[in-house]
Amino acid sequence: MNYTECPECGNKQIIEYGEDTFRYERSARTGKLLRRSLGEGVWCAFKCRCGWDSYKEQFEVDEDDEGEKR
Numbered sequence: 001m002n003y004t005e006c007p008e009c010g011n012k013q014i015i016e017y018g019e020d021t022f023r024y025e026r027s028a029r030t031g032k033l034l035r036r037s038l039g040e041g042v043w044c045a046f047k048c049r050c051g052w053d054s055y056k057e058q059f060e061v062d063e064d065d066e067g068e069k070r
């Protein structure tokens with residue numbers, strides 16, 4: 001999921017961060033990049049200065065749902 005602003009506070013200066021691994025083919029003679037493809041383990045997340053973090057958000061369990069079942 002892509003974010004352009006923080007869903008918590010509306011800040012548009014959020015930071016995208018992550019890991020980018022890719023395979024490539026490069027000409028050994030000229031150094032020109034011929035092909036690049038995304039490999040496995042590529043991920044990115046967004047974070048804001050208010051503490052919101054889209055990476056942490058997906059692991060968070062909503063505790064309210066657990067309580068409602070009783």
Ligand SMILES: [Zn+2]
Nearest residue numbers: 006009048050
């Ligand atoms: Zn925020």
